[in-house]
Amino acid sequence: MSEVPLSDEETKVIFTEQARSNLAALDGTKQSKVINCLLDIVRAEADPSNYIYEQIANIDVLRYSDPGRLYTKVVTHIPEGNSTYHIIYVLYIDSEHDYNDSDLAKFSSRAQGVLDIITDLSSVPDVERYLDNNDALGESDLAELLT
Amino acid sequence: MSTENVQDGDEQDEPEIPEGVLQGIEDLADGETASKDDLESVLKF
Numbered sequence: 001m002s003e004v005p006l007s008d009e010e011t012k013v014i015f016t017e018q019a020r021s022n023l024a025a026l027d028g029t030k031q032s033k034v035i036n037c038l039l040d041i042v043r044a045e046a047d048p049s050n051y052i053y054e055q056i057a058n059i060d061v062l063r064y065s066d067p068g069r070l071y072t073k074v075v076t077h078i079p080e081g082n083s084t085y086h087i088i089y090v091l092y093i094d095s096e097h098d099y100n101d102s103d104l105a106k107f108s109s110r111a112q113g114v115l116d117i118i119t120d121l122s123s124v125p126d127v128e129r130y131l132d133n134n135d136a137l138g139e140s141d142l143a144e145l146l147t
Numbered sequence: 148m149s150t151e152n153v154q155d156g157d158e159q160d161e162p163e164i165p166e167g168v169l170q171g172i173e174d175l176a177d178g179e180t181a182s183k184d185d186l187e188s189v190l191k192f
Contacts, residue, residue, distance in 0.1 A: 028192035091171030
C-alpha cells in the first residue's frame with residue numbers, strides 16, 4: 001500500500017474568469033460536481049497534488065466526473081520555508097472531454113513558461129495579500145457555494 | 148501578457164490542450180480572477 005503524506009497546510013482555490021465562464025455554461029448538476037470535487041480536495045488531509053488525474057506538460061488535470069475535467073495548476077507548500085498554503089488555480093473547466101480539432105491549441109513551451117512564472121510565488125512578499133487580491137476561496141467559501 | 152505570447156509556437160512535440168486553457172493562463176497573468184460572488188451568480192442549483 002502506497003503512503004500518502006498528510007498535510008497541515010490550507011488549500012485555496014483560485015478561479016480564472018475563463019473558468020467562471022465555463023462554470024456558467026454547465027447545468028446545475030455538473031456545477032455541483034465541480035464545486036464538490038474541489039471541496040473534497042480542499043478538505044482532504046493529503047496535499048492536492050495527490051489528486052491530480054493526469055498531467056499535460058505543466059498543466060494538472062483533475063477529474064470531477066467521468067468525462068469532466070478541470071485544467072489546473074497545483075502549487076504546493078507556499079511560501080517556501082514557511083509552508084502554509086497549497087493553491088489550485090482553476091484555468092479551464094471541461095465538461096465533455098470530446099474536442100473538435102478547432103477547439104484545440106498547441107501548448108507551446110513559451111506558454112508553459114508563462115504558466116510557471118505566474119504561479120511561482122517565491123518572490124511574492126505577502127502571500128496572504130496575494131491570495132486576497134486573487135479572490136482565493138477556502139473551504140468555507142466552497143461549502144457556502146453549495147448551500 | 149498578450150494572446151500572441153501565450154498561443155504562438157508550432158513545435159511538433161508540444162501537446163494539444165483545449166484552447167480555453169490558454170485563455171485561462173492569460174486571465175491569470177492579467178489578474179482576471181473570479182470572486183466568490185462572481186461564481187455564486189452563475190450557479191444554477
